Amino acid sequence: MRKMYHVPKAPAKFLLHHWKQLEENFDRIHIDYVGPRNGYYFLIIVDAKSKPEIRILSKAPTTESTIRVIRRHLCYARLPTESSF
Numbered sequence: 001m002r003k004m005y006h007v008p009k010a011p012a013k014f015l016l017h018h019w020k021q022l023e024e025n026f027d028r029i030h031i032d033y034v035g036p037r038n039g040y041y042f043l044i045i046v047d048a049k050s051k052p053e054i055r056i057l058s059k060a061p062t063t064e065s066t067i068r069v070i071r072r073h074l075c076y077a078r079l080p081t082e083s084s085f
Helices: 063-074
Strands: 028-037 040-047 053-058 082-084
Touching (some): 028 063, 053 063
Antiparallel strands (some): 028 040
């Protein structure tokens, strides 16, 4: 006797979101932590247009320290109009 296996339906399709074209540097930034590596975390901040990368080393990241670091480094450029965390 042959067993019948249930084959799931194909996943639902969705519309892709396209980011709008950027006019200036720091219009949109991407921020994320990487780690731990050798006991440290790296906060990575990338400008979506010009692609420079800022790396900040941290032993034990907290919300407060992350906000403080982002404010300190973005004061040299300007606040982004969009962000991706």
